[in-house]
Amino acid sequence: MTAAPLPVSQFKYDPVDTLPEHQPWCVDAPPIRARMSIVDLTVDISEYSKPPPNVPDPPKARWGTLEFRVYTAVACVVLPIMAWIPISLSQPSNPNYWQFQGRLSHGWIPFRNVDNSDAQYRSFRSNFLLLTFLAALYLFCKFISTRLRTPSPPSANNLHLLPYNFVCALLFVLGLHGTSALKILAILSVNYLIARVCKASRAGPALTWVFNALVLFANDRYAGYRFGDVLPELGVLDSYQGAYKRWHIVFNLTMLRLVSFNMDFYWACNASDLQEYRHKRPMTHKERKASHPTQMYSFLNYVSYVLYPPLYIAGPIMTFNDYLWQHRRPIHIPLRTAIMYGLRLLVSLLTMELVLHFMYVVAIKDARAWTGNTPAQISMIGFWNLIIVWLKLLIPWRFFRLWALLDGLEAPENMVRCMANNYSTLGFWRSWHRSYNLWLIRYIYVPLGGSRRMLLNTALVFTFVALWHDRTFKLLAWGWLVSLFVLPEVVAATYILPASQYGGKWWYRHVCALGAVANILMMMGANLVGFVIGTDGVRFFVRELFGTAQGIVFFAAACACLFVGAQIMFEYREEEKRKGIYRRC
Incomplete structure (x- = not known):
């Protein structure tokens, strides 16, 4: 699919995310200059x-x-x-x-x-209009939902949108992959179980990598599996495989999110102190790597992140911490x-x-x-x-x-x-x-x-x-x-x-x-x-x-x-x- 980037040797990293202060910024249009250059x-x-x-x-x-x-x-x-x-x-x-x-x-x-x-x-070119309609429908439904369920008093965060993302993610994957959504949810559940059971143990990252590598190779070897091959009585489930039956191709990106959640949770469990950013300016991308309280690494938040419809098919890839920070501390994106x-x-x-x-x-x-x-x-x-x-x-x-x-x-x-x-x-x-x-x-x-x-x-x-x-x-x-x-x-x-x-x-x-x-x-x-x-x-x-x-x-x-x-x-x-x-x- 894609070529991949070279790691940046000068990048400084701290699992606890002890981050320096940066210049304030927001996601805004570039400044308007008098002359184009x-x-x-x-x-x-x-x-x-x-x-x-x-x-x-x-x-x-x-x-x-x-x-x-x-x-x-x-x-x-x-x-x-x-x-x-x-x-x-x-x-x-x-x-x-x-x-x-x-x-x-x-x-x-x-x-x-x-x-x-x-x-x-x-594949993308032939389905461009359908994807555009799907995106418009998703945004319209979310607009109606937020209008009908506006928190009272108004909330400073968007955490109330996570249940909506969770439901939409399940419906989206069900429509896209049909009964293969059950396979995806089974893999997600095992990966989540590894994170929750291991917590701060070093076994967590090791098991996460081994499990996800095995899933990638098994997906490739068995072309996404068939229910009928596992149990003949389940063969009827293979009759509905959704709009895009090759779910195992898209799963390569999903695997990156599974690793992201488990590693971010592991670092959160090992964090001696969690940073709470109380400044009013928008958080920078580097600050949004910081860990959250461990109770926020819930199954609902996990699924809504891993299967988030706008980014599910092709990315770009966000880390779990970044995804959750943008709900805890929403950023202003001008029209x-x-x-x-x-x-x-x-x-x-x-x-x-x-x-x-x-x-x-x-x-x-x-x-x-x-x-x-x-x-x-x-x-x-x-x-x-x-x-x-x-x-x-x-x-x-x-x-x-x-x-x-x-x-x-x-x-x-x-x-x-x-x-x-x-x-x-x-x-x-x-x-x-x-x-x-x-x-x-x-x-x-x-x-x-x-x-x-x-x-x-x-x-x-x-x-x-x-x-x-x-x-x-x-x-x-x-x-x-x-x-x-x-x-x-x-x-x-x-x-x-x-x-x-x-x-x-x-x-x-x-x-x-x-x-x-x-x-x-x-x-x-x-x-x-x-x-x-x-x-x-x-x-x-x-x-x-x-x-x-x-x-x-x-x-x-x-x-x-x-x-x-x-x-x-x-x-x-x-x-x-x-x-x-x-x-x-």
């Missing part, structure tokens, strides 16, 4: 508005210099070519067109077919914020539709219809497949996050950078499936020792991520490749060319851009292996690239273009800092 395209994440300590002021803008005018001219020439290559390969005049024509469908844009052959995105976020979703949807109607790269990739193509054409097939992977994940995540925002909950933003706006291996994994990144840091990376054993823990984390996605060698190869590709950047940034020592040198930015080129090539290679064409496809591409003079010339030109792109990405981040936006990706 390029960084208005940056996804707003409020907790990144405060500069980290010891960060020097950004240099004067370079956009108007001769150097960056040359970079801009190169981008204006190269980017249209990058778009035209896959468009030309998608025309009937392509000699290989007949090989993938059968994978295309009739599109809604006149005179164009649509490449709807990606099964994962096709303008939701509207602007909805516009981002709409633009993403339309972008994906244009790509699928004019670039049939998924069908070309699946049919391996690249016989006779040049290295440039093959590389663009791979590149635009990665763009589609990014979009097909971004769109559902934004849809379900918008649903949660309209319901009053702020889930973490999963994608904070475009796939093509990354030059750092570390930064890429921090910005890609960000809520999963935060989950991995909290529940795996830091408990294993964090940055004290960074390389070992990184390898273990990516092995888990690969197995969590799919129990295949292709994903394992991806996980190990990513772990290996992290090493050069860490060694260079820490020991060879640390920014603290060389950051002021005129040549430092250019050397970093060369390193960025290597990073981009490695990241594209790893993700092509894991999520696009596999190891065989990458071997074919490498042969075509380095086995001919044409391929070597193209590779040199591509590296030069990536160098230009890295310089533009550097300056874009400097521009963000000038506007008060600080990111580590």
